[in-house]
Amino acid sequence: MTPPDSGHRAADRNRARQPGASVDVQQFIDNQPFSRFQWIILILCFLIVAADGFDTAAIGFIAPVLAKEWGVSRAHLGPVMSAALFGLAAGALVAGPLADRFGRKRVLVGSVLCFGAWSVASAFASSLEALTALRFLTGLGLGAAMPNAVTLMSEYAPARRRSLTVNAMFCGFTLGSSAGGFIAAWLIPHHGWHSVLLAGGIAPLLLAVLLVFCLPESVRFMVARKAPAARIAAALSKIRPGVLRGDERFHVQENVPAGTAAPAAASSLRAILMPQFLSGTVLLWTTYFMGLLIFYLLTSWLPTLFADAGFPIEKAAMITALFPLGGGIGTLTVGWLMDRGHPWRIVAATYALTGALVYAVGHGTGDIFLLGLLVFAAGTCMNGAQSSMPTLAAGFYPTQCRATGVAWMLGIGRFGGIAGALLGAQILGMGWSFGKIFGLLSLPAFVATATLLIASARPRASAQAALR
Secondary structure (H helix, E strand, O other): OOOOOHHHHHHHHHHHHOOOOEEEHHHHHHOOOOOHHHHHHHHHHHHHHHHHHHHHHHHHHHHHHHHHHHOOOOHHHHHHHHHHHHHHHHHHHHHHHHHHHHOHHHHHHHHHHHHHHHHHHHOOOOOHHHHHHHHHHHHHHHHHHHHHHHHHHHHHOOHHHHHHHHHHHHHHHHHHHHHHHHHHHHHHHHHOOHHHHHHHHHHHHHHHHHHHHHOOOOHHHHHHOOOOHHHHHHHHHHHOOOOOOOOOEEEOOOOOOOOOOOOOOOOHHHHHOOHHHHHHHHHHHHHHHHHHHHHHHHHHHHHHHHHHOOOOHHHHHHHHHOOOOOHHHHHHHHHHHHOOOOHHHHHHHHHHHHHHHHHHHOOOOOOHHHHHHHHHHHHHHHHHHHHHHHHHHHHHOOHHHHHHHHHHHHHHHHHHHHHHHHHHHHHHOOOOOHHHHHHHHOHHHHHHHHHHHHHHOOOOOOHHHOOO
8 A cells, every 4th residue: 555645743742742732533544555454454354245145156166065965946945045135235235334343353243253153053954944044044144244334444445545455355255255165165065055054153152252342342443432542542442553652632533514513412323314315315215226236137047038939058157157257357457446536426437338248248149259258247347336336335325323334234135136146037027138138238337327416516515525
C-alpha cells in the first residue's frame, strides 16, 4: 500500500501528541501506511470469507454421491440444496443489528463457530429432512459472517484503498468455493461425502479460536459505543506505534447528509430506513437483488441452456466453468477503479457491461471460442460488480448502522438468488430461442445499472455519495 504524504503523518503525529488532543480515528487510519496489523485483519477476514465460500458450495459437490448413496432423485435434493440459501438470508438479516449493538468481532466469532459446528453436525445426518434442517442452520452462520467481515475490514481500511482492500477480501469467497471442488474431488473417493462437510466444519472451528485471540474489534464501533480511550488507543497504536500519548480523546466524523445528524439514538434497522438513508437503502437492495438473480440463474442453468442449444454436455460444462473463472480479476479491477473514480458510476458501468455481454452470449453460438470468451468476460464483469456492492454499502452508512445496512442488503439480495434459481426452470419451459432467453437474462443487469445511476445522481452533499 502506498504511504500517504509524510507531511500529513507528521501533522497527525503532532496533533496526537498535544495533551488531551481529540483524534478522529478514521483520519488517523487514513494518514498512516497500511500496517502489518491491518494485513493481519485482511488475512483473517479473507479466511472467514473463504471458509464461507467452501461451506456454501459444499452441498453441490456432494449432491451426486448423496443421491446415489441414499437412492433419491435429484428432485428430492431440491430442499437440501436451497436450505442454506434461506439460512443465508435469515442469518444476514439478524446479524447486522446484532453487530451494530454488540460489536463486529463478537458476531463474527459467533457466526464462524455456528456454521462450523452445524457443518460438522451435517456430516452425521442420516435423512434428507435432518440434512435440510442442518443446512439451514449452517446457512444462518454463513449469512452472518459475510456482512460483518465486510464491515470490520472497511472500518480498518484507509479511505484511499478501501474498495480495493474490501474487494480483495471478497476474493476469498471465490477461492474457497473453487478450492472446495478440488478438495471434494480428493476426499470423496477416499473418505465419502461426509468428509467434505467435516472439513468444511473443522476448519472454521479452528479459525474461530484464532479470531478470538488475533481479530480486533472495530475502532469506529468502539468510539461509537464510548469504549475506554485506552482500549481505542491500544488498537490504533498497533497501526502506528509511538504516535499516541495515551491521554487523547477519540471521535469519528461520520458521513451523513447535509443538515442531518448521525442516527445515534435510533435502532440500527430503523436508522437505515430513516428519510436521509431510505432512498439509498432501497436502491442498494434493488441492485443487489437483481445482481444475485442473474448470477444464480446463470450459474444454475447455463449447462442446461447450452445443452439445449445443441452443445455436447462436456462442452457445455467447460463453457459454464469459464463464467466464475475471472471473478478475482473482475473484483480486484473494479475495486481499484472505485478508489480512483466515482464508485457508484463505476459499478453501474460494470453492470451495464455485464448486461451487454450476457446479451451477446445469446448471439454468439456460431463460434465456440467466441462464446467461451463472451462467457468469461460476462462472468468477470458480473463478479466484479456484485462483489463491489458490499463495499458501496459499507461506505454509504455511518458506523452506528453500517453492519445492519450491509447485512440487510446481502440478506434481501439472497432472495434474488433464490428467485434466480427457481426462475430458470420457468424460462426453460417457455420454449424460447437461445438468443431470446439471453436477451431476457440481460435485463436484471440493466435494472441494476439504472438503480446505481439514480443513486449516483443524488447531490454530492449527500454524505454517502463517495466512499470515505
